[in-house]
Amino acid sequence: MGDFFTVELLTAVLRTATPLLFAALGGLLSERSGVMNIALEGFMLLGAFTAVAGTYYLHDPFLGLLCGALAAAAGAAIHAVWCISLRADQIVAGIALNLLGAGIPIFLMQRLWEQAGRTPSVEKLPMIASGVSILVPVAFLLVPVVWYLLERTKPGLRIQAAGEHPQAAESVGIRVSGYRYACVIASGVLAGIGGAFLSIGDLSLFTRDMTQGRGFIALAAVIFGNWNPLGTLAATLLFAGAQAFQVQAQAAGVGISADLLLALPYLLTLIAITGLVRHSRPPAGLGRHPTVD
Amino acid sequence: MTIVPAGQLRLSRRRFSALAALAPLAAAMPVGGRIAMAQDSLVCTMVTDTVGLGDQNFNDLANNGGTDAARDFGITWRVVESQDASAYVPNLVAGAEQGDLTVAVGALLTDALAEVAPQFPDDWFLLIDSVVDQPNVQSVTFREQESAFLVGVAAGMFTKTGTIGIVGGMRIPPVIRYEVGFKAGVLAVRPDANFSIAYADSFTDPAKGKELAVAQFNQGADIVLPIAGLTGVGCYEAVKERNRLGEEWVIGADVTQDHLAPGFELCVARKGVDVAVYEGCRQLAEGTFEGGIHDLGLKESGVDFQDPNDRVPEEIKGYVRAYKQMILDGALVVPTTDEEFETFSQNLPPLATPIAAEATPAATPGA
Numbered sequence: 001m002g003d004f005f006t007v008e009l010l011t012a013v014l015r016t017a018t019p020l021l022f023a024a025l026g027g028l029l030s031e032r033s034g035v036m037n038i039a040l041e042g043f044m045l046l047g048a049f050t051a052v053a054g055t056y057y058l059h060d061p062f063l064g065l066l067c068g069a070l071a072a073a074a075g076a077a078i079h080a081v082w083c084i085s086l087r088a089d090q091i092v093a094g095i096a097l098n099l100l101g102a103g104i105p106i107f108l109m110q111r112l113w114e115q116a117g118r119t120p121s122v123e124k125l126p127m128i129a130s131g132v133s134i135l136v137p138v139a140f141l142l143v144p145v146v147w148y149l150l151e152r153t154k155p156g157l158r159i160q161a162a163g164e165h166p167q168a169a170e171s172v173g174i175r176v177s178g179y180r181y182a183c184v185i186a187s188g189v190l191a192g193i194g195g196a197f198l199s200i201g202d203l204s205l206f207t208r209d210m211t212q213g214r215g216f217i218a219l220a221a222v223i224f225g226n227w228n229p230l231g232t233l234a235a236t237l238l239f240a241g242a243q244a245f246q247v248q249a250q251a252a253g254v255g256i257s258a259d260l261l262l263a264l265p266y267l268l269t270l271i272a273i274t275g276l277v278r279h280s281r282p283p284a285g286l287g288r289h290p291t292v293d
Numbered sequence: 294m295t296i297v298p299a300g301q302l303r304l305s306r307r308r309f310s311a312l313a314a315l316a317p318l319a320a321a322m323p324v325g326g327r328i329a330m331a332q333d334s335l336v337c338t339m340v341t342d343t344v345g346l347g348d349q350n351f352n353d354l355a356n357n358g359g360t361d362a363a364r365d366f367g368i369t370w371r372v373v374e375s376q377d378a379s380a381y382v383p384n385l386v387a388g389a390e391q392g393d394l395t396v397a398v399g400a401l402l403t404d405a406l407a408e409v410a411p412q413f414p415d416d417w418f419l420l421i422d423s424v425v426d427q428p429n430v431q432s433v434t435f436r437e438q439e440s441a442f443l444v445g446v447a448a449g450m451f452t453k454t455g456t457i458g459i460v461g462g463m464r465i466p467p468v469i470r471y472e473v474g475f476k477a478g479v480l481a482v483r484p485d486a487n488f489s490i491a492y493a494d495s496f497t498d499p500a501k502g503k504e505l506a507v508a509q510f511n512q513g514a515d516i517v518l519p520i521a522g523l524t525g526v527g528c529y530e531a532v533k534e535r536n537r538l539g540e541e542w543v544i545g546a547d548v549t550q551d552h553l554a555p556g557f558e559l560c561v562a563r564k565g566v567d568v569a570v571y572e573g574c575r576q577l578a579e580g581t582f583e584g585g586i587h588d589l590g591l592k593e594s595g596v597d598f599q600d601p602n603d604r605v606p607e608e609i610k611g612y613v614r615a616y617k618q619m620i621l622d623g624a625l626v627v628p629t630t631d632e633e634f635e636t637f638s639q640n641l642p643p644l645a646t647p648i649a650a651e652a653t654p655a656a657t658p659g660a
Contacts, residue, residue: 006511008507008508008511012504012507012508015504016504019500106376110345110374114346115345115346116343116345116346116374116376117345117523118523118526121552121553131507131534198500202500202503202530203499203500203503203526203527203530204530204533205499205526205530207497207499207523207526208497208523209497210497210498210499210500210523212495212497212498212500212501243504244504247491247501247504247505247508248508250489250490250491250492250505250508251458251489251491251505251508251509251511251512251514252489252508252512253487253488253489253490258464258490258491258492262492262494
């Protein structure tokens with residue numbers, strides 16, 4: 001086991017955590033402002049696909065990243081309109097956006113490249129070290145930024161007020177809808193960047209459904225992290241660590257059944273949630289509107 | 294698990310009956326394209342699975358075979374893409390109503406074809422990679438283990454580190470056949486080889502495929518065989534990013550994907566989906582098409598060892614030819630299950646005597 005816990009395992013954990021962390025921080029902002037967001041998966045897919053399409057046509061992965069973030073932000077704007085202005089059921093709206101996020105890339109791949117399965121390969125974002133994309137440190141730096149924003153700034157406290165007690169916030173003159181719009185769209189931007197990390201940070205192409213549930217794992221990390229940026233970071237690292245350990249253990253052939261190893265991240269999640277989740281406290285105003293109907 | 298397919302089935306039945314109700318109408322129309330085309334030439338319709346054309350694998354191979362057949366036998370070749378699983382039944386029905394042979398590409402269409410085929414007893418169907426036991430269905434399966442064995446021989450001879458990686462999608466029978474055939478081929482020429490075997494539990498997670506391949510290369514593997522669909526794309530991404538040209542390699546499964554990581558693909562275990570479709574069209578054109586199960590291996594040129602970029606040294610190819618000959622002669626039976634592999638690895642056959650290129654021109658790869 002001497003060469004098992006290596007620097008390669010550490011970089012694998014960071015790589016695996018990065019897309020989860022981007023999406024989770026986005027989901028955290030949205031939920032702290034009081035809007036449920038199960039559409040992270042769809043936003044990630046939109047971001048991942050559009051980042052590749054943008055890079056393909058604009059020949060610059062940074063412009064592609066921008067395109068991915070904007071496309072996911074547009075998807076999030078739809079979620080915001082439905083959930084905030086039209087007061088749609090937030091779960092149903094999220095499901096609709098997840099379906100859109102899965103379907104639109106397939107439709108467009110068919111149109112642009114006449115193949116529904118995957119895009120051509122494009123240029124990747126630069127690496128800062130072997131196997132470490134430039135987006136990896138960005139994701140981790142965002143954790144204190146989001147924490148500071150929420151806990152130490154005036155807009156952050158207003159976001160919390162909108163999420164905890166929208167009627168009270170509204171009654172003292174806080175524009176709850178405005179803060180919620182901003183947070184939901186920010187969740188789209190962040191989840192979109194998380195998706196773009198998969199397609200042009202880690203890999204160099206988009207394949208259908210390539211996020212494979214990472215948006216939902218990110219949402220689980222938000223809940224498991226008790227809607228707190230540092231807790232969410234810890235949850236993300238736990239999930240990513242279990243995943244990277246599982247990969248490493250399979251490749252090293254440690255003599256544990258592959259089925260058990262594949263189940264390990266989910267088992268760990270179950271154990272952690274049964275042990276910890278009773279302490280969790282969602283924002284009190286989650287899913288509630290500022291005025292009584 | 295049971296709720297979703299049942300729902301799809303109900304939906305597809307409804308669609309099917311709607312289509313069936315329209316069928317006499319369409320037939321009664323005087324200038325129906327169906328009638329005009331039936332007079333001109335035989336019509337073959339290929340129905341894709343949901344991945345569709347451009348997968349650079351199954352669907353594209355089948356389309357190549359059909360296009361070649363159309364050119365050679367003067368049949369009309371058409372492709373209908375299935376956007377989702379609920380489109381399988383209506384697409385197969387449309388193919389059967391408007392043509393003479395409907396080609397269902399991939400095991401995903403098995404259930405849909407089992408439903409449609411009995412409704413059209415006078416039409417022919419060709420199913421790739423799965424079996425539907427109906428008199429009007431020709432089911433084609435492949436002995437993937439035989440070509441996997443040959444690329445295993447090449448890998449076992451070629452490896453410098455003695456460690457070889459396998460990245461699987463899910464451990465389902467075709468993948469197991471690939472895995473055990475490959476391992477048997479490696480051990481036949483290199484009994485002390487180590488394997489690093491990892492499964493992603495998904496055929497559509499290239500990021501995980503990349504992580505698995507990276508971990509295997511870090512464990513000292515210098516050759517990785519992905520058997521994992523789109524997950525396997527990640528293995529090509531891994532070898533490309535590590536960029537150790539000439540030191541770390543991947544092996545292609547089914548078809549070459551060297552364009553994903555140019556220069557890094559050692560050789561290919563070819564699966565002749567195109568050959569199967571071409572043959573089906575030929576039989577249709579010659580009036581010899583019939584139902585039944587066709588199991589294609591090296592002997593039928595259904596699978597083969599392929600070195601499209603000539604990267605395997607000639608002396609290793611000599612061994613590949615020798616083992617190919619042994620399989621063709623029946624002197625060597627490649628294992629297909631874990632139990633058979635266990636038996637095989639305990640009584641490894643003696644190292645074969647290499648066969649020079651001139652001796653068996655038929656064995657030249659890339660044929």
